[in-house]
Every structure is written in structure tokens, then in C-alpha cells.
Amino acid sequence: MKKGLLISVLLMVSAVALALPSYTGLRGLNRTVDSKPIGAGEFSVALFSFLGMSDDTRAAWIGGEAVDVTDTEYDGTWYITTAFGLGDKFEIAGRLSYVWNCLSRESIEGREDLSGGENENDDGFSEAGLYLKYGMNPGEGNLWLGFMPWVNLSIYDGGNSPFVINNNEYDGIWQAGQPMFEMRRPMIGTDFSAGADLLMSLDMKPVVWHTNVGYHYFKQNFQFTDHRYGTGDTVAVDMDVEDPVFHLATGIEYPMKGWTLFAEAEWRHFLDRDYEAGNEERYDDLLIIQPGVRFELGSGFACDVVGGFSVDNFDPKWNDLGHHAYQAGMEPTNDYRANFAPFPEGYYPAWGVGVNLMYSSDLVEDRYALMTGTVSSSFDGQPLGATVAFPGDEADAAICDPGTGFYAAEVPEGSLDVSITAPGYMERTATLQVVAGQDMVRDFTLDPAKNVTGTFTDMETGLPIIGTVTYSDAVSATSGPDGTYSIFVADGEWILSASANGYLPATETVSISGMQEMVVDFQLEPCAIEEGQVLSFDNIYFDVNSATIKRESYEVLDEIVEILGANPNAQVQIAGHTDSDGAESYNQTLSEQRAQSVFDYLVNSGIEARRLSTVGYGENQPVVPNTSAANKAMNRRIEFVVLSNR
Known part of the structure; x- marks a missing residue:
């Protein structure tokens, strides 16, 4: 009983997920897209920001000695998004990306007097993307499925190079003018990327679970001069690196009145990064965990505060585009170098925080009301774990607590069709009038499904007759002109009594277990009497x-x-x-x-x-x-x- 009461309280304080954008601009959390579209005619705009920080150790050659230095890398990412609902099932979004990459060198002896200072950075608009989503609600239940194709194009305008350059003198790692590939994110953007994701969202009341699974493709172009330090040897490199990627993102949210708790995880597996140096170490996966809280500010505005941390293994040598092999006197091929290319969009930072500001027209007016109530059996009054659905409407279905029968759903104003179903019971439908902002309580009872069927026939002629079958002195059913009947009979042993006008009554004993289905036919003996007889x-x-x-x-x-x-x-x-x-x-x-x-x-x-x-x-x-x-x-x-x- 206490458990049922707790679930009921959670349902009462919970709310439906807000129609707010993700990093793609489409409705969702941050890294995870909700398969449910924003809604016909609705639109959203958002500004996302995420600042990451990572302390990574690299081998430097300073004063003729090998020294480990710990440099701090900062990377900032900003997205400007907008989305629009194209009917009830389609949503389109556009995204503009701006990035800032910075490396702050550790100040140690031999590095403290660099003429250009401790920091190297670059920034600029990097990519423009277009995202399309199709979402559907099979069976009008709590499950939404979707499909999301997308494409990104490079629009970098950050200077002469699309990656961070050492504009300083030699710092023990990078020569002057050399690309700083060994950073987690040396790139401003990718030349081209596209992909498609399958989307799934399941409202489990009070939490909502989202999962995206997809195939992504990235193409990067690298043009630079590789230096073999101490020899004066150089080689010009001009290569394309193509990366097919398996993408998985999942998130869970707990929406409440005015705010939402959520947590997400995003994993990218690079399918062609198959190099392994013999020590069983591979660098082909990226994983970030990102919890957060979303606040509804009113008038259509909302704000996210998030934190994230990566759980991948970053090693700078796997990001140097094969420089280590060239420095060792080899002549690495482009295929070899591609295994050590920086990941498109970079490694996730070791940790980071983000703040997002969003607006959705779907939140401007209070067009909803909270509908609560219970569902029980009309036979014995027991609570049912029923589904309260709203066919043909955007409102999410509600699942009743099996212990109390309680449900809660946020429903739109106007005429609302309601369907209440439970296993073993007849569906019940109703049409309600919802007034925005006025909460309503509606209790429903469901009739058990009719599990005993049969026919009434005349014993002498075999023709169908209209008769009545009764059990428990309270439950009865009458056959139609075709002689068929159906009736609900509870578990147990019962005597079914059959009667018809002009016929002698008859009885049958039945034993029902697990609400099984059974056929019981009655052949009645005629005994009609006439006036004057x-x-x-x-x-x-x-x-x-x-x-x-x-x-x-x-x-x-x-x-x-x-x-x-x-x-x-x-x-x-x-x-x-x-x-x-x-x-x-x-x-x-x-x-x-x-x-x-x-x-x-x-x-x-x-x-x-x-x-x-x-x-x-x-x-x-x-x-x-x-x-x-x-x-x-x-x-x-x-x-x-x-x-x-x-």
C-alpha cells in the first residue's frame, strides 16, 4: 500500500516532457533527440553553450631532455538552432555552430618566456546543419518511433587554417607554425558530415526514456607540412580522411512541474580506426555522460544547466596524424596517417559545464489541463493497471498504477477522445471537454471481457432461439436473434442457468481458471402453452x-x-x-x-x-x-x- 501511495504521489507531481530543442534543434534533451515531433505549427529557437576543460600530459623535449608537461585545453561550443513543426509527424531544424579551441601551456623552466605567451587558440563559425525528423505513435500508446536524416557543411571563417596553429616559438612539442594536432580538438570543423538515426521514446510514467541509434559519416581534409625535427626534412601532406561512425545516444528524463531532471550518454564508435600498436590499446571510441536540469521560466522560455565528463582514453600520440612515424625516419602513407587523424568534432573534454537558453511557442500559452483519476473493475471494484490513451491527439497516454489505479495526464484544451483499456477487460471510450488551466478528475470503471460464449437452439428443430443465461444470480446475458450469447464468468466453479420463453430451463456447470475462454451451448426443450389450453x-x-x-x-x-x-x-x-x-x-x-x-x-x-x-x-x-x-x-x-x- 505504501509503495502504491508513493507511486501515486510521484505521478501527481510529474508532468509531460517539454517540447524543447536538443543540440540538433529538434525536440529532445541535449545530446538525445525525442522521437515525438514538436507539433504542427509550433517552433523553437535556442542558444546552447558548453565549455570543456581537460588536463592532458604530453612528452616535451626541452633543454635536450624529455619532460612530461601537463597542458590544459579549453574548448567551447555554441549552437544556434531553430525548428518548426511540419504537421503532426514532421519537424525540421537548422543549426549554426561556433567553436573556440584553446591550449594553455604549463609554465615550466624552458617554457616560461615564450614570446607569444602561454596560450594558443582559434575560433570561428564552423558548420551549418539541416535536420529532419519523422515521428509516429504506433498503437496510440506511450511509444514513439522516429527517423532523423541530417547533413552538415563547413562554413569555417576563422583564419588561414582550419585547425589550431602554434603561433609561438618552439615550446618543446610544436615548432613555430606547426598544426597542434595532438590537442583533443585541434579542428574548427569538418568539411562534410551526414547521417541518419532511428529514434525511440518511451513514456514510462513518470520517467521518459529516449534512444537514438544511427550511422554517421564524416569527411575531413588535412593540408599541412610535416617537419622531421633536427634534420630539416619536411613533407607536404594533402589527404582526405573519411570516418564512418556508429552512433548511440540515450537519455532519461523525469519531468516535474516547472523543471525536469535528465541524464544522457553519447557513444561514437569509429568503424575504420582499426590500428592497434601491439599493446591491445585501441582508440576508436568516444563516450560522454551528461546529466542536467531543465527549468521552465515562463512565457515560452526555458533554461538548461548541464555538466558532463568523458570516459574515453585520450592519448595525444593517437592524434598526431602520423607525425611520430615521420619523425622516426619512416615515410607513413596516407592510410597510416588516417588512423592517427584527429576525430571529427574532436575528443570529448575530460569534463565540462553548459548553460542553454531556449524558447518554444508550444509553452507560451497554457493550453493544457491536468487530468487525474482512477480506473477500476466494475465487477469487483479492484484497481487496474490500465492505459488511458487519447487517440488522434498529441497528449501522451497515461499508465495507471496497478496498486491504486491512479493515473495523471496533461491534456490539451477542447474536445478530447479518451480510450481506457486493460488486459482482460472491455475497452471504454469517452469524449470530454477540457478547459485550459482547469484541472479535472475523471474515474472510470471497465467491464470484464466476456469469456464464455455459446448458442441457444430448439432441441426439436435445431433452430436458434432467444434465451438468457445467468450465473451468480446477478450476471446475465441474452442471446441475439441468431441464438449466440457472450458473458463474463469469473474464476471458479459456477452453474450457468439457461432459460427461454416457451422452453424448459437447463443448467450447465463450468469451471473457469485464469479467465480462460469457453464455449457452452444450450439446447432447450420446447414447452410453450397456448391460451385456452x-x-x-x-x-x-x-x-x-x-x-x-x-x-x-x-x-x-x-x-x-x-x-x-x-x-x-x-x-x-x-x-x-x-x-x-x-x-x-x-x-x-x-x-x-x-x-x-x-x-x-x-x-x-x-x-x-x-x-x-x-x-x-x-x-x-x-x-x-x-x-x-x-x-x-x-x-x-x-x-x-x-x-x-x-
């Missing part, structure tokens, strides 16, 4: 000179009860008759009393008193002359006269 019984016995019915007559009277039960509209007169023995007045009184005794028996057996009447004829209507004992026995009788049967 007389049913005469001379085997209804009474005590001598008494109106007390003998026990051996009960079976005959029970048959009368069945016939009357099978003809619920029949009006019947009970007529008592005697023989001629005794006084005529005595016989008249005795016949009336015996008719009344039969009346009482039938009423006590469930026949409505309003359908019955009595009369006594004494000895006045013999069927045969009272000339023998056998004839007199035939005249001592009870007759049932059908007055009507409509």
Missing part, C-alpha cells in the same frame, strides 16, 4: 378429506413450476374438482381449498401470485360418470386453464 393432472394427491398436498405430488407440481417459468407471460387459473362422494357443499368447499393449496405451493416456488387465480367446482364438472372407483379417481383432479400467454 387446459393442463389436467389427476396424480396430485391430498390427504383424505384434507387440502394438504401429499409429498409424492411435489414432483408433478415442480414440473408445473418449470412450465410456468418457461412461459413468464402466461396467466393461469387453478381449478379444483372432486368426485360425488359426500355432500355437495362439502365437496365444493374442499375443491376450493385444494386449489388454494396448489396456488400457495406455486407461489412459494417462485411463480408470481399475480399470474395465478383459483376456482373450485366441487363435483359439478366430472370428466366421466362417478359410477366406479376408477372413474371417481379421474374426477378427483386439479386443472390448469391458460387464460392468456402474450
Whole structure:
């Protein structure tokens, strides 16, 4: 019970995910794209910023000695994005990227008096990208699937070189004018990149899980002069490096009223970086973990504060474009150098922080209301773990807590179609009118699914008949003109009672386990009676000179009860008759009393008193002359006269 109460409280304070952009501009978190589009006619704009810092150790040659130096690298990334909803399933976004790369040298003896100072940096607009998303909601449930193709083109305007250059004198690592490839991110941008991702988002209430899986392609061009220090040898390098990349990003968010907690992970695996130096070390993967919090500021604005850290193994020698081999006297090929090319977009920083400012038109007006309530079984009142969905609408479906039946959903204003479903129960639908800003409580009950089916037929003709099946004295179902019926029967052993107008009733015993489906057919024996028909019984016995019915007559009277039960509209007169023995007045009184005794028996057996009447004829209507004992026995009788049967 405590667990169910806790879940209910979490659902009450939770909210739906905000329609805010990711780094691509498309709706999502930061590194993960939500497969659900922003919405028809909605748009967003955003400014993303992320500043990373990494302390990396490199081997320097200073004063004729090998020295390990720890330089600090700073890299800043800014994205300006905009997105627009093209209908309910498509979203398009554009992104402009600006980067800043900086290396701050460790100041040690031999490096402290560099003429250009400790820092080298470069910055500029790097790339322009276009992103398209198609999202769909199969089954109108909590799962969204999507597809995202994209393309980026280089627009670098940061100077004469697209990578950071040592504009200083020799610092023990880089000669003057040499590209500083051994940085985590020496590049300003890539020449060209494109890819496509499959998207999945699952609203698990109260958290939402997003996953993107894709194939990315990057192309970089490197034009530089490699120096073999101490010899004066140089070689001009002009090469393209193409990198196919497997991309995986996943994120989970917990939206609440006014703010959202989230955490993401992004992994890139470089499929062609297959070089291994013999020590089983490979440098073909990048991984970053990035948690954050998103604040809704009002009037359509929101702000993210994020932190991130990488868990990859950066080694500067794997980023030198094969310089180590050239310095050692070899003549590395372009294929060899490509294994040591800087990764497109660089390594992730060791750690970093970011602040983002976003605006979405979807958040400007409060066009929503909070809808809460419970779903339970109409059979026994038990709570159900049902799904409350909104077919044809942008609102996300809500999953009820199985322990309490509680649900919560943010729904748009206007006419709202609601579908409530649960395994083993009939679907229920409703149409509600939602007023923006006015929270509403709606409880629903679901009828159990009908698990017993069958037919009613006439035993003599085999034709279908209209009948009623009942169990537990409370649940019943009536067949249609085709004789078929369906009814819900709970687990356990039950007696199903079948009845039809003009037919003798029948019963069947069934045993249900796990709400299994079962077929039970009924063939009923016809026993219709007609107006004016007389049913005469001379085997209804009474005590001598008494109106007390003998026990051996009960079976005959029970048959009368069945016939009357099978003809619920029949009006019947009970007529008592005697023989001629005794006084005529005595016989008249005795016949009336015996008719009344039969009346009482039938009423006590469930026949409505309003359908019955009595009369006594004494000895006045013999069927045969009272000339023998056998004839007199035939005249001592009870007759049932059908007055009507409509």
C-alpha cells in the first residue's frame, strides 16, 4: 500500500516532457533527440553553450631532455538552432555552430618566456546543419518511433587554417607554425558530415526514456607540412580522411512541474580506426555522460544547466596524424596517417559545464489541463493497471498504477477522445471537454471481457432461439436473434442457468481458471402453452378429506413450476374438482381449498401470485360418470386453464 501511495504521489507531481530543442534543434534533451515531433505549427529557437576543460600530459623535449608537461585545453561550443513543426509527424531544424579551441601551456623552466605567451587558440563559425525528423505513435500508446536524416557543411571563417596553429616559438612539442594536432580538438570543423538515426521514446510514467541509434559519416581534409625535427626534412601532406561512425545516444528524463531532471550518454564508435600498436590499446571510441536540469521560466522560455565528463582514453600520440612515424625516419602513407587523424568534432573534454537558453511557442500559452483519476473493475471494484490513451491527439497516454489505479495526464484544451483499456477487460471510450488551466478528475470503471460464449437452439428443430443465461444470480446475458450469447464468468466453479420463453430451463456447470475462454451451448426443450389450453393432472394427491398436498405430488407440481417459468407471460387459473362422494357443499368447499393449496405451493416456488387465480367446482364438472372407483379417481383432479400467454 505504501509503495502504491508513493507511486501515486510521484505521478501527481510529474508532468509531460517539454517540447524543447536538443543540440540538433529538434525536440529532445541535449545530446538525445525525442522521437515525438514538436507539433504542427509550433517552433523553437535556442542558444546552447558548453565549455570543456581537460588536463592532458604530453612528452616535451626541452633543454635536450624529455619532460612530461601537463597542458590544459579549453574548448567551447555554441549552437544556434531553430525548428518548426511540419504537421503532426514532421519537424525540421537548422543549426549554426561556433567553436573556440584553446591550449594553455604549463609554465615550466624552458617554457616560461615564450614570446607569444602561454596560450594558443582559434575560433570561428564552423558548420551549418539541416535536420529532419519523422515521428509516429504506433498503437496510440506511450511509444514513439522516429527517423532523423541530417547533413552538415563547413562554413569555417576563422583564419588561414582550419585547425589550431602554434603561433609561438618552439615550446618543446610544436615548432613555430606547426598544426597542434595532438590537442583533443585541434579542428574548427569538418568539411562534410551526414547521417541518419532511428529514434525511440518511451513514456514510462513518470520517467521518459529516449534512444537514438544511427550511422554517421564524416569527411575531413588535412593540408599541412610535416617537419622531421633536427634534420630539416619536411613533407607536404594533402589527404582526405573519411570516418564512418556508429552512433548511440540515450537519455532519461523525469519531468516535474516547472523543471525536469535528465541524464544522457553519447557513444561514437569509429568503424575504420582499426590500428592497434601491439599493446591491445585501441582508440576508436568516444563516450560522454551528461546529466542536467531543465527549468521552465515562463512565457515560452526555458533554461538548461548541464555538466558532463568523458570516459574515453585520450592519448595525444593517437592524434598526431602520423607525425611520430615521420619523425622516426619512416615515410607513413596516407592510410597510416588516417588512423592517427584527429576525430571529427574532436575528443570529448575530460569534463565540462553548459548553460542553454531556449524558447518554444508550444509553452507560451497554457493550453493544457491536468487530468487525474482512477480506473477500476466494475465487477469487483479492484484497481487496474490500465492505459488511458487519447487517440488522434498529441497528449501522451497515461499508465495507471496497478496498486491504486491512479493515473495523471496533461491534456490539451477542447474536445478530447479518451480510450481506457486493460488486459482482460472491455475497452471504454469517452469524449470530454477540457478547459485550459482547469484541472479535472475523471474515474472510470471497465467491464470484464466476456469469456464464455455459446448458442441457444430448439432441441426439436435445431433452430436458434432467444434465451438468457445467468450465473451468480446477478450476471446475465441474452442471446441475439441468431441464438449466440457472450458473458463474463469469473474464476471458479459456477452453474450457468439457461432459460427461454416457451422452453424448459437447463443448467450447465463450468469451471473457469485464469479467465480462460469457453464455449457452452444450450439446447432447450420446447414447452410453450397456448391460451385456452387446459393442463389436467389427476396424480396430485391430498390427504383424505384434507387440502394438504401429499409429498409424492411435489414432483408433478415442480414440473408445473418449470412450465410456468418457461412461459413468464402466461396467466393461469387453478381449478379444483372432486368426485360425488359426500355432500355437495362439502365437496365444493374442499375443491376450493385444494386449489388454494396448489396456488400457495406455486407461489412459494417462485411463480408470481399475480399470474395465478383459483376456482373450485366441487363435483359439478366430472370428466366421466362417478359410477366406479376408477372413474371417481379421474374426477378427483386439479386443472390448469391458460387464460392468456402474450
